[in-house]
Amino acid sequence: MKTLRLRPYLSAFRVRALLETQYRGAALGGLVTQMFFGLVYIALYHALYASGGAQETPLAEVVTYVWLQQMAFRALLSADGELNERVLSGGIAYDLCRPVDPWGWWFSRAVAQKLVGMLMRGAPMVFLQFVLPVGYRMALPPTWGAGAAFAVSLMAGLAVIAAVDAIRSAVVMRTLDARGVSAMIQLLMMIFAGNVIPLTLFPAQVQGLIRFQPFAQALDAPIRLYLGGGDFLLTLGMQLGWLLALGWLGRGMWRRQLLRVTIQGG
Amino acid sequence: MAYMEAEDLTRFFLRKKRVKEGGFRRWVARERETVKALDHASFQVEAGELVGLIGPNGAGKSTTVKLLTGILTPTEGACRVAGRVPWAERKQHVRELGVVFGQRTQLWWDVPIADSFDLLREIYDRPRNDWAERLRQISAALELEPLLRTPLRQLSLGQRMRAEVCGSLLHRPRLLFLDEPTIGLDAVSKLALRSFLKEENRREGTTILLTTHDMEDMLALCSRVLVLGHGKLLYDGALQELLRRYDTVHTLRCTFAGEVTLPPPPPGCVLRRDGDAVEVDYPPAQVPTGDMLDWVRRAGPLREMTLKEQNVDQLIARMYQELAL
Structure with missing residues:
Protein backbone atom coordinates (compact mmCIF):
# COMPACT_ATOMS: atom_id res chain seq x y z
CA MET A 1 0.00 0.00 0.00
CA LYS A 2 1.24 3.43 -0.87
CA THR A 3 1.63 5.81 2.03
CA LEU A 4 -0.33 8.99 1.73
CA ARG A 5 1.85 11.98 2.48
CA LEU A 6 -0.25 14.82 3.80
CA ARG A 7 2.46 17.37 4.36
CA PRO A 8 2.61 18.77 0.82
CA TYR A 9 -1.15 19.32 0.80
CA LEU A 10 -1.12 20.91 4.25
CA SER A 11 1.56 23.30 3.07
CA ALA A 12 -0.45 24.11 -0.06
CA PHE A 13 -3.33 24.89 2.29
CA ARG A 14 -1.19 27.01 4.61
CA VAL A 15 0.45 29.04 1.87
CA ARG A 16 -2.82 29.79 0.13
CA ALA A 17 -4.50 30.68 3.41
CA LEU A 18 -1.70 33.11 4.27
CA LEU A 19 -1.93 34.66 0.83
CA GLU A 20 -5.66 35.16 1.24
CA THR A 21 -5.17 37.13 4.45
CA GLN A 22 -3.14 39.64 2.44
CA TYR A 23 -6.17 40.66 0.39
CA ARG A 24 -7.69 42.92 3.04
CA GLY A 25 -8.93 45.55 0.63
CA ALA A 26 -10.79 42.92 -1.36
CA ALA A 27 -12.29 41.60 1.87
CA LEU A 28 -13.54 45.03 2.81
CA GLY A 29 -15.03 45.50 -0.65
CA GLY A 30 -16.68 42.10 -0.39
CA LEU A 31 -18.05 42.94 3.02
CA VAL A 32 -19.72 46.11 1.75
CA THR A 33 -21.10 44.33 -1.33
CA GLN A 34 -22.49 41.43 0.67
CA MET A 35 -24.10 43.74 3.23
CA PHE A 36 -25.72 45.67 0.39
CA PHE A 37 -27.03 42.56 -1.36
CA GLY A 38 -28.29 41.13 1.91
CA LEU A 39 -30.25 44.27 2.72
CA VAL A 40 -31.71 44.52 -0.79
CA TYR A 41 -32.81 40.88 -0.81
CA ILE A 42 -34.36 41.20 2.63
CA ALA A 43 -36.19 44.40 1.69
CA LEU A 44 -37.57 42.51 -1.31
CA TYR A 45 -38.80 39.64 0.85
CA HIS A 46 -40.38 42.10 3.29
CA ALA A 47 -42.30 43.61 0.38
CA LEU A 48 -43.22 40.18 -0.98
CA TYR A 49 -44.51 38.94 2.37
CA ALA A 50 -46.36 42.21 3.03
CA SER A 51 -48.19 42.01 -0.28
CA GLY A 52 -50.08 39.00 1.02
CA GLY A 53 -50.13 35.39 -0.03
CA ALA A 54 -49.19 33.08 2.81
CA GLN A 55 -45.77 31.47 2.45
CA GLU A 56 -44.83 28.18 4.01
CA THR A 57 -41.47 29.51 5.15
CA PRO A 58 -41.67 32.21 7.81
CA LEU A 59 -40.08 35.54 6.90
CA ALA A 60 -37.66 35.38 9.84
CA GLU A 61 -36.19 32.16 8.47
CA VAL A 62 -35.77 33.68 5.04
CA VAL A 63 -33.93 36.64 6.56
CA THR A 64 -31.52 34.34 8.39
CA TYR A 65 -31.08 32.20 5.28
CA VAL A 66 -30.22 35.25 3.16
CA TRP A 67 -27.64 36.52 5.65
CA LEU A 68 -25.91 33.18 5.99
CA GLN A 69 -25.73 32.94 2.22
CA GLN A 70 -24.23 36.41 1.94
CA MET A 71 -21.71 35.67 4.68
CA ALA A 72 -20.54 32.56 2.87
CA PHE A 73 -20.74 34.06 -0.61
CA ARG A 74 -16.99 34.28 -1.03
CA ALA A 75 -16.74 30.52 -0.88
CA LEU A 76 -18.89 30.23 -4.01
CA LEU A 77 -16.65 32.52 -6.02
CA SER A 78 -14.03 30.83 -8.16
CA ALA A 79 -11.38 33.42 -7.59
CA ASP A 80 -8.04 31.61 -7.69
CA GLY A 81 -6.39 32.82 -10.86
CA GLU A 82 -3.07 31.15 -10.22
CA LEU A 83 -3.71 27.99 -12.18
CA ASN A 84 -4.70 30.04 -15.19
CA GLU A 85 -1.48 32.00 -14.85
CA ARG A 86 0.55 28.78 -14.45
CA VAL A 87 -1.06 27.28 -17.53
CA LEU A 88 -0.50 30.37 -19.66
CA SER A 89 3.09 30.95 -18.52
CA GLY A 90 4.09 27.30 -18.77
CA GLY A 91 5.00 27.27 -15.09
CA ILE A 92 2.72 24.25 -14.91
CA ALA A 93 5.68 22.30 -16.29
CA TYR A 94 7.36 22.75 -12.92
CA ASP A 95 4.20 21.82 -11.03
CA LEU A 96 4.06 18.55 -12.91
CA CYS A 97 7.64 17.80 -11.86
CA ARG A 98 6.62 17.72 -8.19
CA PRO A 99 5.81 14.51 -6.37
CA VAL A 100 2.27 15.61 -5.52
CA ASP A 101 -1.13 14.71 -6.82
CA PRO A 102 -2.27 17.79 -8.75
CA TRP A 103 -5.92 17.23 -7.89
CA GLY A 104 -5.06 17.13 -4.18
CA TRP A 105 -2.87 20.18 -4.57
CA TRP A 106 -5.52 22.37 -6.16
CA PHE A 107 -8.22 20.97 -3.89
CA SER A 108 -6.22 21.92 -0.76
CA ARG A 109 -5.61 25.39 -2.09
CA ALA A 110 -9.29 25.85 -2.90
CA VAL A 111 -10.34 24.84 0.62
CA ALA A 112 -7.84 27.32 2.09
CA GLN A 113 -8.87 30.18 -0.12
CA LYS A 114 -12.58 29.62 0.40
CA LEU A 115 -12.34 29.12 4.15
CA VAL A 116 -10.18 32.17 4.84
CA GLY A 117 -11.98 34.36 2.32
CA MET A 118 -15.30 33.42 3.86
CA LEU A 119 -14.16 34.07 7.43
CA MET A 120 -12.69 37.45 6.56
CA ARG A 121 -16.01 38.63 5.16
CA GLY A 122 -18.45 36.60 7.23
CA ALA A 123 -17.11 37.22 10.72
CA PRO A 124 -17.45 41.03 10.61
CA MET A 125 -20.90 40.61 9.09
CA VAL A 126 -22.00 38.72 12.20
CA PHE A 127 -21.17 41.75 14.32
CA LEU A 128 -22.82 44.15 11.92
CA GLN A 129 -26.10 42.33 12.63
CA PHE A 130 -26.38 44.23 15.91
CA VAL A 131 -26.75 47.59 14.19
CA LEU A 132 -29.52 46.39 11.90
CA PRO A 133 -33.23 47.02 12.58
CA VAL A 134 -34.91 44.03 14.20
CA GLY A 135 -36.86 42.75 11.19
CA TYR A 136 -33.66 42.73 9.15
CA ARG A 137 -31.52 40.89 11.68
CA MET A 138 -30.65 37.24 11.45
CA ALA A 139 -31.64 34.89 14.26
CA LEU A 140 -29.46 32.66 16.40
CA PRO A 141 -29.78 28.93 15.85
CA PRO A 142 -32.64 27.51 17.93
CA THR A 143 -30.37 25.13 19.87
CA TRP A 144 -26.66 24.72 20.55
CA GLY A 145 -26.88 21.43 18.69
CA ALA A 146 -28.20 23.16 15.58
CA GLY A 147 -25.30 25.61 15.73
CA ALA A 148 -22.73 22.84 16.05
CA ALA A 149 -24.36 20.82 13.28
CA PHE A 150 -24.22 23.93 11.09
CA ALA A 151 -20.51 24.43 11.75
CA VAL A 152 -19.60 20.86 10.89
CA SER A 153 -21.83 20.77 7.88
CA LEU A 154 -20.47 24.08 6.62
CA MET A 155 -16.95 22.61 6.56
CA ALA A 156 -18.24 19.66 4.56
CA GLY A 157 -19.97 22.17 2.30
CA LEU A 158 -16.70 24.01 1.73
CA ALA A 159 -15.06 20.73 0.77
CA VAL A 160 -17.84 20.10 -1.74
CA ILE A 161 -17.28 23.55 -3.24
CA ALA A 162 -13.52 22.92 -3.39
CA ALA A 163 -14.17 19.62 -5.18
CA VAL A 164 -16.24 21.50 -7.75
CA ASP A 165 -13.38 23.99 -8.04
CA ALA A 166 -10.89 21.19 -8.67
CA ILE A 167 -13.14 20.04 -11.53
CA ARG A 168 -13.05 23.59 -12.83
CA SER A 169 -9.25 23.55 -12.71
CA ALA A 170 -9.16 20.27 -14.66
CA VAL A 171 -11.27 21.98 -17.32
CA VAL A 172 -8.85 24.93 -17.33
CA MET A 173 -6.06 22.46 -18.11
CA ARG A 174 -7.99 21.54 -21.23
CA THR A 175 -9.41 24.87 -22.37
CA LEU A 176 -6.37 26.92 -21.28
CA ASP A 177 -8.65 29.72 -20.15
CA ALA A 178 -10.55 29.96 -16.91
CA ARG A 179 -13.10 32.59 -17.80
CA GLY A 180 -15.77 30.55 -19.58
CA VAL A 181 -15.88 27.61 -17.24
CA SER A 182 -15.60 29.81 -14.15
CA ALA A 183 -18.56 31.96 -15.20
CA MET A 184 -20.64 28.88 -15.92
CA ILE A 185 -19.87 27.10 -12.69
CA GLN A 186 -20.37 30.23 -10.68
CA LEU A 187 -23.80 30.82 -12.13
CA LEU A 188 -24.83 27.23 -11.41
CA MET A 189 -23.43 27.50 -7.89
CA MET A 190 -25.17 30.76 -7.06
CA ILE A 191 -28.54 29.50 -8.21
CA PHE A 192 -28.43 25.92 -6.98
CA ALA A 193 -26.65 26.57 -3.69
CA GLY A 194 -29.47 28.95 -2.83
CA ASN A 195 -27.61 32.22 -3.03
CA VAL A 196 -29.99 33.95 -5.44
CA ILE A 197 -33.25 32.51 -4.10
CA PRO A 198 -33.30 30.47 -0.87
CA LEU A 199 -33.87 26.85 -1.84
CA THR A 200 -36.39 26.66 1.00
CA LEU A 201 -38.68 28.92 -1.02
CA PHE A 202 -38.93 26.51 -3.95
CA PRO A 203 -42.29 24.70 -4.25
CA ALA A 204 -42.77 21.64 -2.08
CA GLN A 205 -42.96 19.36 -5.15
CA VAL A 206 -39.37 20.08 -6.16
CA GLN A 207 -37.92 20.19 -2.66
CA GLY A 208 -37.10 16.49 -2.80
CA LEU A 209 -35.11 17.03 -5.96
CA ILE A 210 -33.50 20.34 -5.25
CA ARG A 211 -32.15 19.37 -1.84
CA PHE A 212 -30.28 16.39 -3.18
CA GLN A 213 -28.38 17.98 -6.06
CA PRO A 214 -24.66 18.57 -5.43
CA PHE A 215 -24.70 22.36 -5.21
CA ALA A 216 -27.28 22.26 -2.41
CA GLN A 217 -24.70 20.41 -0.30
CA ALA A 218 -22.48 23.48 -0.40
CA LEU A 219 -24.47 26.05 1.55
CA ASP A 220 -28.15 25.10 1.54
CA ALA A 221 -27.65 21.95 3.58
CA PRO A 222 -25.71 23.62 6.43
CA ILE A 223 -28.14 26.55 6.52
CA ARG A 224 -31.13 24.22 6.90
CA LEU A 225 -29.37 22.66 9.89
CA TYR A 226 -28.80 26.13 11.33
CA LEU A 227 -32.50 26.83 11.02
CA GLY A 228 -33.16 23.68 13.02
CA GLY A 229 -34.50 21.62 10.13
CA GLY A 230 -33.14 18.46 8.55
CA ASP A 231 -31.42 15.46 10.10
CA PHE A 232 -27.75 16.07 10.87
CA LEU A 233 -26.39 12.62 10.06
CA LEU A 234 -28.45 12.29 6.93
CA THR A 235 -27.34 15.72 5.75
CA LEU A 236 -23.69 15.04 6.50
CA GLY A 237 -23.90 11.65 4.79
CA MET A 238 -25.35 13.28 1.71
CA GLN A 239 -22.62 15.92 1.70
CA LEU A 240 -19.83 13.39 2.06
CA GLY A 241 -21.40 11.22 -0.61
CA TRP A 242 -21.35 14.09 -3.07
CA LEU A 243 -17.85 15.04 -1.96
CA LEU A 244 -16.64 11.55 -2.82
CA ALA A 245 -18.45 11.53 -6.15
CA LEU A 246 -17.18 14.97 -7.18
CA GLY A 247 -13.68 14.15 -5.95
CA TRP A 248 -13.64 10.92 -7.92
CA LEU A 249 -14.81 12.75 -11.04
CA GLY A 250 -12.31 15.58 -10.60
CA ARG A 251 -9.38 13.27 -10.02
CA GLY A 252 -10.29 11.24 -13.06
CA MET A 253 -10.47 14.42 -15.14
CA TRP A 254 -7.08 15.57 -13.88
CA ARG A 255 -5.56 12.19 -14.65
CA ARG A 256 -6.90 12.29 -18.18
CA GLN A 257 -5.61 15.82 -18.69
CA LEU A 258 -2.13 14.89 -17.52
CA LEU A 259 -1.90 12.31 -20.26
CA ARG A 260 -2.63 14.85 -22.96
CA VAL A 261 -0.63 17.82 -21.72
CA THR A 262 1.28 19.82 -24.27
CA ILE A 263 3.76 22.40 -23.15
CA GLN A 264 4.81 24.67 -25.92
CA GLY A 265 8.22 26.01 -26.67
CA GLY A 266 11.63 26.28 -24.98
CA MET B 1 19.96 -2.22 -18.03
CA ALA B 2 21.10 1.35 -18.38
CA TYR B 3 19.91 4.03 -15.99
CA MET B 4 18.03 5.87 -18.67
CA GLU B 5 16.81 4.20 -21.82
CA ALA B 6 14.92 5.57 -24.78
CA GLU B 7 13.74 3.22 -27.45
CA ASP B 8 12.25 4.62 -30.64
CA LEU B 9 11.01 7.46 -28.50
CA THR B 10 8.57 9.46 -30.60
CA ARG B 11 6.28 12.38 -30.03
CA PHE B 12 4.03 13.96 -32.63
CA PHE B 13 2.00 17.11 -32.19
CA LEU B 14 -1.01 18.19 -34.14
CA ARG B 15 -0.77 21.75 -35.22
CA LYS B 16 -4.09 23.29 -36.17
CA LYS B 17 -4.20 25.91 -38.83
CA ARG B 18 -7.11 28.06 -39.83
CA VAL B 19 -7.94 27.76 -43.49
CA LYS B 20 -6.91 30.92 -45.28
CA GLU B 21 -9.50 31.27 -48.02
CA GLY B 22 -13.27 30.98 -48.12
CA GLY B 23 -15.92 32.81 -46.14
CA PHE B 24 -17.82 30.39 -43.94
CA ARG B 25 -15.35 27.56 -44.39
CA ARG B 26 -12.73 29.70 -42.70
CA TRP B 27 -14.65 29.54 -39.45
CA VAL B 28 -15.33 25.84 -39.45
CA ALA B 29 -12.62 24.05 -41.32
CA ARG B 30 -9.23 23.59 -39.83
CA GLU B 31 -6.22 22.12 -41.44
CA ARG B 32 -4.22 19.82 -39.29
CA GLU B 33 -0.61 19.12 -39.71
CA THR B 34 1.49 16.64 -37.82
CA VAL B 35 4.71 17.94 -36.37
CA LYS B 36 7.28 15.31 -35.58
CA ALA B 37 8.85 16.83 -32.52
CA LEU B 38 10.78 13.68 -31.78
CA ASP B 39 11.09 10.88 -34.29
CA HIS B 40 12.17 7.42 -33.18
CA ALA B 41 15.13 8.39 -31.05
CA SER B 42 16.99 5.63 -29.21
CA PHE B 43 19.77 6.18 -26.70
CA GLN B 44 21.01 5.08 -23.31
CA VAL B 45 22.54 7.04 -20.48
CA GLU B 46 24.37 5.47 -17.57
CA ALA B 47 24.02 6.69 -14.01
CA GLY B 48 26.45 9.51 -13.23
CA GLY B 77 8.24 4.08 -28.43
CA ALA B 78 9.17 3.98 -24.80
CA CYS B 79 11.54 5.37 -22.24
CA ARG B 80 12.55 4.23 -18.80
CA VAL B 81 14.45 5.99 -16.08
CA ALA B 82 15.75 3.84 -13.22
CA ARG B 245 34.80 15.91 -37.71
CA TYR B 246 33.69 19.46 -38.47
CA ASP B 247 36.96 21.18 -37.77
CA THR B 248 37.85 21.58 -41.45
CA VAL B 249 39.26 25.08 -41.78
CA HIS B 250 42.14 26.76 -39.98
CA THR B 251 43.31 30.22 -40.83
CA LEU B 252 46.90 31.44 -40.90
CA ARG B 253 47.40 35.19 -40.73
CA CYS B 254 50.85 36.65 -41.44
CA THR B 255 52.46 40.03 -41.87
CA PHE B 256 55.79 40.19 -43.66
CA ALA B 257 58.67 42.61 -43.29
CA GLY B 258 58.66 44.53 -46.54
CA GLU B 259 57.19 43.67 -49.92
CA VAL B 260 57.10 39.97 -50.75
CA THR B 261 55.97 37.90 -53.69
CA LEU B 262 53.87 35.01 -52.48
CA PRO B 263 54.48 31.57 -53.98
CA PRO B 264 51.29 29.69 -54.92
CA PRO B 265 49.86 28.13 -51.72
CA PRO B 266 49.35 24.35 -51.43
CA PRO B 267 46.24 23.02 -53.18
CA GLY B 268 43.00 23.41 -51.24
CA CYS B 269 44.02 26.73 -49.71
CA VAL B 270 42.30 30.09 -50.10
CA LEU B 271 44.43 33.21 -50.09
CA ARG B 272 43.20 36.67 -49.02
CA ARG B 273 44.88 40.02 -48.50
CA ASP B 274 43.73 42.10 -45.58
CA GLY B 275 45.62 45.40 -45.58
CA ASP B 276 49.25 44.58 -44.82
CA ALA B 277 48.36 41.08 -43.72
CA VAL B 278 47.87 37.90 -45.68
CA GLU B 279 45.29 35.34 -44.63
CA VAL B 280 45.25 31.73 -45.80
CA ASP B 281 42.45 29.28 -45.05
CA TYR B 282 43.68 25.69 -45.21
CA PRO B 283 42.18 22.27 -44.50
CA PRO B 284 44.30 20.81 -41.66
CA ALA B 285 43.28 17.25 -42.52
CA GLN B 286 44.84 17.47 -46.01
CA VAL B 287 47.54 20.08 -45.54
CA PRO B 288 49.61 19.61 -42.37
CA THR B 289 50.31 22.84 -40.52
CA GLY B 290 54.06 22.15 -41.03
CA ASP B 291 53.62 22.47 -44.81
CA MET B 292 51.96 25.82 -44.29
CA LEU B 293 54.90 27.02 -42.20
CA ASP B 294 57.28 25.96 -44.99
CA TRP B 295 55.19 27.93 -47.43
CA VAL B 296 55.31 31.03 -45.22
CA ARG B 297 59.09 30.75 -44.87
CA ARG B 298 59.49 30.57 -48.62
CA ALA B 299 57.41 33.74 -49.03
CA GLY B 300 59.85 36.01 -47.21
CA PRO B 301 60.89 37.49 -43.87
CA LEU B 302 58.04 37.02 -41.40
CA ARG B 303 57.17 39.75 -38.93
CA GLU B 304 54.13 38.35 -37.19
CA MET B 305 51.96 35.26 -37.47
CA THR B 306 48.77 33.96 -35.80
CA LEU B 307 46.97 30.65 -36.25
CA LYS B 308 43.22 30.53 -35.77
CA GLU B 309 40.99 27.54 -35.35
CA GLN B 310 37.32 28.00 -35.94
CA ASN B 311 35.42 28.54 -32.74
CA VAL B 312 32.93 25.97 -31.58
CA ASP B 313 29.94 28.02 -32.66
CA GLN B 314 31.22 28.08 -36.22
CA LEU B 315 31.81 24.35 -36.12
CA ILE B 316 28.33 23.68 -34.90
CA ALA B 317 26.87 26.06 -37.48
CA ARG B 318 28.77 24.13 -40.15
CA MET B 319 27.44 20.86 -38.78
CA TYR B 320 23.85 22.13 -38.80
CA GLN B 321 24.38 23.33 -42.36
CA GLU B 322 25.83 20.06 -43.53
CA LEU B 323 23.04 18.06 -41.93
CA ALA B 324 20.59 20.45 -43.59
CA LEU B 325 19.03 21.50 -40.31
Missing part, protein backbone atom coordinates in the same frame (compact mmCIF):
# COMPACT_ATOMS: atom_id res chain seq x y z
CA GLU B 49 26.94 10.61 -16.83
CA LEU B 50 26.91 14.26 -17.83
CA VAL B 51 25.30 14.43 -21.24
CA GLY B 52 24.64 17.43 -23.47
CA LEU B 53 21.66 17.73 -25.74
CA ILE B 54 22.24 20.06 -28.65
CA GLY B 55 20.49 21.03 -31.83
CA PRO B 56 19.03 24.13 -33.44
CA ASN B 57 15.76 25.66 -32.20
CA GLY B 58 12.85 23.31 -32.71
CA ALA B 59 15.06 20.24 -32.98
CA GLY B 60 13.23 18.33 -30.27
CA LYS B 61 15.46 18.96 -27.27
CA SER B 62 12.77 20.23 -24.95
CA THR B 63 10.37 17.55 -26.11
CA THR B 64 12.97 14.94 -25.20
CA VAL B 65 13.39 16.47 -21.77
CA LYS B 66 9.64 16.66 -21.21
CA LEU B 67 9.21 13.01 -22.21
CA LEU B 68 11.96 11.97 -19.83
CA THR B 69 10.49 14.02 -16.98
CA GLY B 70 7.09 12.40 -17.53
CA ILE B 71 5.28 15.62 -18.39
CA LEU B 72 4.58 14.39 -21.89
CA THR B 73 3.48 10.96 -23.02
CA PRO B 74 5.20 9.44 -26.05
CA THR B 75 3.22 8.92 -29.26
CA GLU B 76 5.29 5.82 -29.97
CA GLY B 83 13.41 1.13 -14.47
CA ARG B 84 10.33 3.36 -14.29
CA VAL B 85 8.14 4.65 -17.08
CA PRO B 86 8.18 8.39 -16.30
CA TRP B 87 4.63 9.36 -17.23
CA ALA B 88 3.01 6.21 -15.86
CA GLU B 89 4.81 6.42 -12.51
CA ARG B 90 5.05 10.18 -12.45
CA LYS B 91 5.01 10.78 -8.71
CA GLN B 92 7.70 8.25 -7.83
CA HIS B 93 9.74 9.32 -10.84
CA VAL B 94 9.78 13.05 -10.12
CA ARG B 95 10.70 12.47 -6.48
CA GLU B 96 14.21 11.64 -7.72
CA LEU B 97 14.23 14.34 -10.33
CA GLY B 98 15.47 17.92 -10.37
CA VAL B 99 14.60 20.32 -13.17
CA VAL B 100 15.63 23.78 -14.20
CA PHE B 101 13.79 25.27 -17.14
CA GLY B 102 15.95 28.30 -17.88
CA GLN B 103 13.14 30.57 -18.94
CA ARG B 104 10.61 29.82 -16.23
CA THR B 105 10.77 29.95 -12.50
CA GLN B 106 9.98 27.36 -9.88
CA LEU B 107 10.40 29.69 -6.91
CA TRP B 108 7.76 32.04 -5.61
CA TRP B 109 8.10 35.56 -6.85
CA ASP B 110 7.23 37.60 -3.78
CA VAL B 111 8.76 35.65 -0.93
CA PRO B 112 12.40 35.36 0.24
CA ILE B 113 14.06 32.47 -1.54
CA ALA B 114 14.68 30.70 1.77
CA ASP B 115 10.89 30.53 2.24
CA SER B 116 10.50 29.07 -1.23
CA PHE B 117 13.08 26.44 -0.34
CA ASP B 118 11.14 25.67 2.85
CA LEU B 119 8.00 25.14 0.86
CA LEU B 120 9.88 22.82 -1.48
CA ARG B 121 11.00 20.84 1.54
CA GLU B 122 7.38 20.29 2.49
CA ILE B 123 6.42 19.37 -1.04
CA TYR B 124 9.18 16.77 -1.15
CA ASP B 125 8.47 15.94 2.49
CA ARG B 126 12.13 15.68 3.44
CA PRO B 127 13.63 15.65 6.94
CA ARG B 128 14.51 19.09 8.28
CA ASN B 129 18.13 18.29 9.23
CA ASP B 130 19.07 16.85 5.91
CA TRP B 131 17.48 19.77 4.13
CA ALA B 132 19.31 22.37 6.23
CA GLU B 133 22.60 20.59 5.69
CA ARG B 134 22.06 20.44 1.97
CA LEU B 135 20.99 24.08 1.82
CA ARG B 136 24.14 25.11 3.69
CA GLN B 137 26.30 23.12 1.31
CA ILE B 138 24.72 24.31 -1.93
CA SER B 139 24.20 27.94 -0.96
CA ALA B 140 27.85 28.12 0.06
CA ALA B 141 28.99 26.68 -3.25
CA LEU B 142 26.73 28.98 -5.24
CA GLU B 143 27.38 31.99 -2.98
CA LEU B 144 23.72 32.35 -2.22
CA GLU B 145 23.96 32.79 1.56
CA PRO B 146 23.70 36.59 1.63
CA LEU B 147 20.65 36.42 -0.62
CA LEU B 148 18.53 33.88 1.21
CA ARG B 149 16.28 36.49 2.84
CA THR B 150 15.76 38.43 -0.39
CA PRO B 151 12.56 38.02 -2.40
CA LEU B 152 13.12 36.42 -5.78
CA ARG B 153 11.88 39.46 -7.68
CA GLN B 154 14.72 41.59 -6.30
CA LEU B 155 17.47 39.28 -7.52
CA SER B 156 19.47 39.78 -10.68
CA LEU B 157 19.18 37.24 -13.46
CA GLY B 158 22.39 35.49 -12.47
CA GLN B 159 21.42 35.35 -8.82
CA ARG B 160 18.01 34.05 -9.77
CA MET B 161 19.45 31.27 -11.88
CA ARG B 162 21.72 30.21 -9.03
CA ALA B 163 18.68 30.17 -6.74
CA GLU B 164 16.79 28.03 -9.26
CA VAL B 165 19.65 25.55 -9.51
CA CYS B 166 19.84 25.41 -5.73
CA GLY B 167 16.09 24.77 -5.51
CA SER B 168 16.32 21.93 -8.00
CA LEU B 169 19.03 20.10 -6.05
CA LEU B 170 17.97 20.39 -2.42
CA HIS B 171 16.00 17.15 -2.41
CA ARG B 172 19.05 15.22 -3.62
CA PRO B 173 17.74 14.20 -7.04
CA ARG B 174 19.46 11.31 -8.79
CA LEU B 175 18.80 12.95 -12.12
CA LEU B 176 18.97 16.60 -13.06
CA PHE B 177 17.58 18.20 -16.19
CA LEU B 178 18.94 21.60 -17.08
CA ASP B 179 17.24 23.44 -19.90
CA GLU B 180 19.49 26.34 -20.94
CA PRO B 181 20.73 27.11 -17.45
CA THR B 182 23.25 29.75 -18.50
CA ILE B 183 20.96 31.76 -20.74
CA GLY B 184 21.58 35.45 -20.16
CA LEU B 185 24.28 34.99 -17.54
CA ASP B 186 27.49 37.02 -17.40
CA ALA B 187 30.89 35.37 -17.65
CA VAL B 188 31.50 35.15 -13.90
CA SER B 189 28.12 33.60 -13.14
CA LYS B 190 28.54 31.15 -16.00
CA LEU B 191 31.91 29.95 -14.79
CA ALA B 192 30.66 29.63 -11.22
CA LEU B 193 27.63 27.65 -12.29
CA ARG B 194 29.67 25.34 -14.51
CA SER B 195 32.18 24.45 -11.88
CA PHE B 196 29.39 23.89 -9.38
CA LEU B 197 27.56 21.50 -11.70
CA LYS B 198 30.73 19.60 -12.43
CA GLU B 199 31.47 19.24 -8.76
CA GLU B 200 27.90 18.17 -8.00
CA ASN B 201 28.12 15.52 -10.67
CA ARG B 202 31.43 14.26 -9.35
CA ARG B 203 30.59 14.28 -5.67
CA GLU B 204 26.95 13.17 -5.63
CA GLY B 205 27.05 11.08 -8.79
CA THR B 206 24.03 12.97 -10.08
CA THR B 207 23.21 12.16 -13.67
CA ILE B 208 22.89 15.43 -15.57
CA LEU B 209 21.21 16.06 -18.89
CA LEU B 210 21.85 19.52 -20.21
CA THR B 211 20.36 21.36 -23.15
CA THR B 212 22.06 24.53 -24.22
CA HIS B 213 22.96 26.70 -27.15
CA ASP B 214 26.10 27.77 -25.38
CA MET B 215 28.92 25.66 -26.77
CA GLU B 216 31.29 26.81 -24.07
CA ASP B 217 28.92 25.13 -21.59
CA MET B 218 29.15 21.97 -23.61
CA LEU B 219 32.92 22.04 -23.80
CA ALA B 220 33.23 22.70 -20.10
CA LEU B 221 30.70 20.15 -18.92
CA CYS B 222 29.85 17.38 -21.32
CA SER B 223 32.10 14.67 -22.61
CA ARG B 224 29.20 13.15 -24.46
CA VAL B 225 26.61 14.87 -26.61
CA LEU B 226 23.40 13.94 -28.35
CA VAL B 227 22.71 16.00 -31.45
CA LEU B 228 19.08 16.38 -32.48
CA GLY B 229 17.74 17.84 -35.69
CA HIS B 230 14.18 17.83 -37.00
CA GLY B 231 13.30 15.44 -34.22
CA LYS B 232 15.89 12.86 -35.21
CA LEU B 233 18.90 11.80 -33.23
CA LEU B 234 21.81 12.57 -35.54
CA TYR B 235 24.84 11.97 -33.41
CA ASP B 236 25.54 10.27 -30.12
CA GLY B 237 29.13 10.27 -28.93
CA ALA B 238 32.10 12.24 -27.71
CA LEU B 239 31.99 16.00 -28.17
CA GLN B 240 35.69 16.12 -29.14
CA GLU B 241 35.11 13.59 -31.91
CA LEU B 242 32.22 15.66 -33.22
CA LEU B 243 34.35 18.78 -33.25
CA ARG B 244 37.19 17.01 -35.03
